[in-house]
Amino acid sequence: MHDESPRQLPSQDRFPGLRRRGFLAATGAASLGAIALTGCGGPDSGDSKGDGTPKRGGRLRAAFAGGGAGETLDPHLSNLFADVARAKALFDKLADYGPDLSARPRLAEKWEPNKSLDRWKVTLRKATFHDGKPVTAKDVLYSYRRITDPDKAFRAKASLEPVDLDASRATGERSIEFVLKRPTAEFPNVLAAFGAYIVPENASDFDKKPIGSGPFRFVSFTPGRSAVFRRNDDYWDGAPHLEELEFVIANEESARVNALLGGQVEYAHELNPTTARAHENKGRIDIVRLPNSAMQAFCMKTDRPPFDDKRVREAFFLIADRKELIDGALSGAGEIGNDLFGKGYEYYADALPQREQDLDKARALLKKADAERLKVTLDTSAVAAGFTEAASIFRDQAKKAGVTIEVKKGSKDSYWNDILDSGTLCCYRSGAMPIETHISQRLLTDSTTNATKWRHKDFDALYQQAQSTRDKTERAAVYARMQRRLYSEGGFLVWGFADWIIGTLPRVKGVETKAPANTLDWARFDKVWLG
Amino acid sequence: MSGVRSFVARRLLLGAAQTVAVVLLVFALTEALPGDAAVALAGDQPDPARVAAIREAMNLDQPAWQRLADWAAGLPHGDLGTSLVSGRPVSQYIADGFAPTLLLAALTVALLVPVGFGLGVLAARHEGRLADRLISSVTLAVYAVPEFALGILLVTVLAIQLGWLPPTAVGYGADLLGHPAALVLPVLVLLARPVCSLVRLVRAGMIDALASPYVAQARRYGVPRARLRYAHALPNALAPAAQQLARTVDWLLSGVIVVEALFVIPGLGTVLLNAIAERDVPVVQGLAVVFGALTVVLNLGADLVALRLAPRTGVAA
Numbered sequence: 001m002h003d004e005s006p007r008q009l010p011s012q013d014r015f016p017g018l019r020r021r022g023f024l025a026a027t028g029a030a031s032l033g034a035i036a037l038t039g040c041g042g043p044d045s046g047d048s049k050g051d052g053t054p055k056r057g058g059r060l061r062a063a064f065a066g067g068g069a070g071e072t073l074d075p076h077l078s079n080l081f082a083d084v085a086r087a088k089a090l091f092d093k094l095a096d097y098g099p100d101l102s103a104r105p106r107l108a109e110k111w112e113p114n115k116s117l118d119r120w121k122v123t124l125r126k127a128t129f130h131d132g133k134p135v136t137a138k139d140v141l142y143s144y145r146r147i148t149d150p151d152k153a154f155r156a157k158a159s160l161e162p163v164d165l166d167a168s169r170a171t172g173e174r175s176i177e178f179v180l181k182r183p184t185a186e187f188p189n190v191l192a193a194f195g196a197y198i199v200p201e202n203a204s205d206f207d208k209k210p211i212g213s214g215p216f217r218f219v220s221f222t223p224g225r226s227a228v229f230r231r232n233d234d235y236w237d238g239a240p241h242l243e244e245l246e247f248v249i250a251n252e253e254s255a256r257v258n259a260l261l262g263g264q265v266e267y268a269h270e271l272n273p274t275t276a277r278a279h280e281n282k283g284r285i286d287i288v289r290l291p292n293s294a295m296q297a298f299c300m301k302t303d304r305p306p307f308d309d310k311r312v313r314e315a316f317f318l319i320a321d322r323k324e325l326i327d328g329a330l331s332g333a334g335e336i337g338n339d340l341f342g343k344g345y346e347y348y349a350d351a352l353p354q355r356e357q358d359l360d361k362a363r364a365l366l367k368k369a370d371a372e373r374l375k376v377t378l379d380t381s382a383v384a385a386g387f388t389e390a391a392s393i394f395r396d397q398a399k400k401a402g403v404t405i406e407v408k409k410g411s412k413d414s415y416w417n418d419i420l421d422s423g424t425l426c427c428y429r430s431g432a433m434p435i436e437t438h439i440s441q442r443l444l445t446d447s448t449t450n451a452t453k454w455r456h457k458d459f460d461a462l463y464q465q466a467q468s469t470r471d472k473t474e475r476a477a478v479y480a481r482m483q484r485r486l487y488s489e490g491g492f493l494v495w496g497f498a499d500w501i502i503g504t505l506p507r508v509k510g511v512e513t514k515a516p517a518n519t520l521d522w523a524r525f526d527k528v529w530l531g
Numbered sequence: 532m533s534g535v536r537s538f539v540a541r542r543l544l545l546g547a548a549q550t551v552a553v554v555l556l557v558f559a560l561t562e563a564l565p566g567d568a569a570v571a572l573a574g575d576q577p578d579p580a581r582v583a584a585i586r587e588a589m590n591l592d593q594p595a596w597q598r599l600a601d602w603a604a605g606l607p608h609g610d611l612g613t614s615l616v617s618g619r620p621v622s623q624y625i626a627d628g629f630a631p632t633l634l635l636a637a638l639t640v641a642l643l644v645p646v647g648f649g650l651g652v653l654a655a656r657h658e659g660r661l662a663d664r665l666i667s668s669v670t671l672a673v674y675a676v677p678e679f680a681l682g683i684l685l686v687t688v689l690a691i692q693l694g695w696l697p698p699t700a701v702g703y704g705a706d707l708l709g710h711p712a713a714l715v716l717p718v719l720v721l722l723a724r725p726v727c728s729l730v731r732l733v734r735a736g737m738i739d740a741l742a743s744p745y746v747a748q749a750r751r752y753g754v755p756r757a758r759l760r761y762a763h764a765l766p767n768a769l770a771p772a773a774q775q776l777a778r779t780v781d782w783l784l785s786g787v788i789v790v791e792a793l794f795v796i797p798g799l800g801t802v803l804l805n806a807i808a809e810r811d812v813p814v815v816q817g818l819a820v821v822f823g824a825l826t827v828v829l830n831l832g833a834d835l836v837a838l839r840l841a842p843r844t845g846v847a848a
Contacts, residue, residue: 063701067805068797068806069617069797069802070617071617079574150584151588152584153581155576158576222704223619224801224805226702226704249795250699250701250795252792252795254793255698255701259701261698262690262694262697262698262699264697264698264702411565413565413566413571414564414571416574416575418565448579448580449576
């Protein structure tokens with residue numbers, strides 16, 4: 001019944017990609033990866049599931065872990081993956097992250113900085129909200145002011161910190177001049193920040209009938225149970241193929257897998273590596289692995305003994321057998337790390353030699369640092385998959401270098417807060433974000449979540465220098481310098497990057513396979529169709 | 532009858548005191564948990580300024596006794612407070628979670644009573660013979676299997692391998708009755724262990740009663756066998772079973788978390804689990820009141836039934 005207008009298909013599905021390719025090339029921000037963004041099955045698409053021409057219609061049910069009866073559709077309160085997946089179906093951001101975590105224009109059509117990089121002119125594309133009203137500069141300013149409201153604690157507030165919203169103003173119906181507190185070469189990352197969605201001016205109640213500009217319109221929502229959305233035929237990026245999209249909540253991984261196997265849902269988010277192995281290539285369900293989605297690390301506090309001695313930190317780098325950690329803690333579902341965040345992302349220093357286990361050298365370094373027979377407590381918790389396993393594997397590896405690690409398991413509800421300031425060594429994990437954001441949130445003197453206590457004035461200065469450098473190649477050189485420093489003496493022992501695993505029924509097509517979790521094409525249901 | 536009435540009054544007063552004690556204890560324990568709602572909500576972004584802002588927005592910066600007093604002040608008007616996390620009324624949390632829990636509990640009990648008593652009596656009647664041995668050994672074996680293991684086993688075989696039944700109730704939300712097939716497996720899992728314990732209790736009570744002097748005496752008077760069994764022996768066997776049944780109903784109504792999680796049924800157990808993880812104290816408190824009151828009422832009911840069935844035993848208040 002939804003096949004009445006097959007004529008629309010080619011124009012609606014093929015051309016947005018082409019338009020975007022042309023557009024990105026014009027702004028000079030293009031990378032070839034962008035072509036695969038729409039995932040509509042072009043010959044150069046990196047999408048293994050995108051076979052055939054998209055079919056219109058049908059209802060897709062997607063199972064996510066959720067937040068129970070306290071869930072909300074307020075996009076600025078997005079916290080869990082389920083929140084973000086729902087938010088991106090209903091709303092848009094000005095920009096979003098490509099597979100390499102570089103910012104791609106979305107509601108913003110283009111952005112142009114002034115010479116000193118502290119004033120940015122952003123032009124909006126022609127887009128409308130679900131009630132037919134155009135998306136204007138006023139809506140953008142309202143949304144950003146709502147997020148930064150000092151009385152509220154929206155997650156994106158910290159990301160929008162560089163923007164001086166009192167001085168920023170609308171210069172036209174669809175153009176805004178953002179005034180920044182300091183030069184910010186990576187300002188587009190701010191526009192793409194987690195949770196920085198654009199809502200209509202004065203919108204504040206999102207649970208009754210939220211209105212966004214996203215690919216799907218609101219139909220119904222029961223917190224902790226289900227959310228039903230319908231196709232927005234007027235979507236600026238091409239109407240979705242699906243007629244309806246339902247998000248259902250199933251907190252247990254086994255329940256998500258069972259629902260998928262039983263055909264009760266077509267898409268199940270966040271599966272365990274063991275589940276993936278059991279069902280991969282058996283034909284019943286398809287397993288999609290999104291690489292480079294979650295950094296896995298041990299975090300050493302560089303401001304206190306024993307890790308205030310960089311020789312001890314280097315020894316720990318050399319103790320880790322990364323392959324064994326991947327195989328043991330992640331059941332092989334991941335890639336080894338090189339003590340730097342953001343493998344595969346823009347600006348990643350991939351020329352540095354891969355660090356290998358070297359116990360003799362580690363022992364020698366510890367001896368030089370007067371830290372033989374070192375005893376350390378490693379904080380861990382069941383807060384993330386593989387944490388406790390990684391801790392005990394690393395304990396055994398350290399034993400071979402004469403280091404005694406005592407594993408201490410803490411509460412998973414308060415883990416991130418507990419490890420921020422106390423302890424010396426802990427398990428750490430991070431979702432995808434641009435390398436610049438990782439540095440600004442975690443590695444500067446005034447960073448709010450600086451868990452390695454990495455505080456160096458010269459490092460801060462390098463960051464400011466990068467943010468004031470207009471030329472991208474020069475900026476990349478500064479980032480490379482900062483990463484070399486972190487590689488040799490930083491506090492993050494990054495041992496791996498976990499795949500993000502998704503299961504789908506074989507008839508689900510167009511699921512992007514290269515997009516790390518949290519990027520534009522992850523959980524992007526407007527480009528998915530049912531075969 | 533006045534004895535019974537004062538007994539009920541005493542028990543209700545005691546029950547109210549017990550519920551208050553439970554609420555205070557739950558409040559103290561939730562406060563003692565590491566981290567608060569602000570910390571839980573901040574998750575992996577524990578930016579101290581943000582945590583402080585959340586704390587202030589939730590009034591968590593007030594002293595604990597004051598938050599408890601504010602919350603308790605609403606109780607007499609039936610106001611259970613509002614959730615820290617969503618700002619929605621706690622009563623709505625409970626109402627939403629109660630419907631699926633009540634449905635599951637009602638179905639389970641509706642099957643549990645006839646099956647439990649029937650099999651128990653059957654086993655007692657055939658004491659020592661094949662039927663008894665079969666029933667006794669199967670119930671013992673099933674009783675030894677924890678719910679989650681049985682649930683996974685049933686889902687794997689009946690839903691995934693054979694495809695006879697839906698594996699979960701995902702997405703059905705409150706409309707569980709509209710999808711009866713999805714209820715079969717959860718009810719089976721919920722039924723498994725209570726049936727076993729009930730069967731064994733009824734069997735033992737019945738065998739005891741049948742061997743008792745008063746039944747022997749009745750037999751000598753020539754009372755018909757059926758009447759002897761069901762009018763004389765069974766009521767005595769039921770008294771301990773009634774208390775066991777009350778405990779089972781209490782367990783069911785408090786939301787069986789394992790079953791709810793496995794079959795994606797958003798009942799009270801799920802609400803409680805989420806509320807604890809989020810340190811959503813008002814919701815935890817509201818549930819504690821409801822669960823406390825339920826336990827008191829059910830136990831009282833069971834004692835009254837036991838009193839009626841076997842007045843001789845008496846009941847300690």
